Amino acid sequence: MRHHTLKYIVLALTFGVLLSGCASRSAQGDALPESREAKQLMQGLWADSETESLVFKIQGDSVYYPDTTSMTAYFRINEDTLYIGSAARYHIEKQTAHQLWFSSQGGDVVKLVKLYSDEAQEADKVFEQNPAQVQTLTEVVKNDTVVFYGNHRYHLYVAINPTRYKVVRHTLNDDGIDVENVYYDNIIHLSIFEGSQQLFSRDFRKQAFQHRLSPDRLNQLILNNMEYVRTDASGFHLDVSLCVPGDASCHQIETVVSFDGGLTIMK
DSSP states (O other), X not given: OHHHHHHHHHHHHHHHHHHHHHHHHHHHHHTOOOOHHHHHHXXXXXXXXXXXXXXXXXXXXXXXXXXXXXXXEXXXXXXXXXXXXXXXEEEEEXXXXXXXXEEOTTSOEEEEEEOOHHHHHHHHHHHHHOOOOOEXXXXXXXXXXXXXXXXXXXXXXXXXXXXXXXXXXXXXXXXXXXXXXXXXXXXXXXXXXXXXXXXXXXXXXXXXXXXXXXXXXXXXXXXXXEEEEEEETXXXXXXXXXXXXXXXXXXXXXXXXXXXXXXXXXX
16 A cells, blocks of 8 residues: 555656646746847838838837837847737748848738938937827717606716726737737716706716626727617616727617616616
């Protein structure tokens, strides 16, 4: 009996060592030493080899884009892979002091050339004049709606207010590079009155609708609008739209406020 027990202990220890070794190698794979020489070759301004259009500027650990919507991203190079931002990686096909070729997200090979002297000085002005900015899709918007139902007169106030809560959207630019565009989310305020009596008042954030959408999907959306639809015996029906910023894709969620101030978010 003792012999079998010792045998199981040895096997368990051996298996544990193997697992530990695998985990250690996995961690080392996720943290490969950075290619400092390759990173130094990346420093400077890069343009498309065919169109000569400016693609990005590399300075230190950062990638800067010439447009005002793409946010500055951190980059690194490990072996033959270029990592930009939190998610994008590109296989480097060729790298010299003057050329950089890598595979885009779509499978095409992006061919870049480094700019020098007068070209570089002129192109560098673009980054000074157009720093990346967080975008606001909606200015302050206020809508008033008067509703008659039965023998009663109601007044609905909807106000859309930009916040400092940020929503990050990943898109591919014209060069097939994954860039991050950052937008400010909104808060929508709804008040309903019958004469001077306030029946309902609330500030809505997109989290109020989290039981209707997955967390991953909700994180990609902006609370965009709230529109009055109709009134019936159940109360005031409004359509709330949560949209992908910079895209036409939206989710419409019906919201009902009853005459006694109750709130129901429909499926």
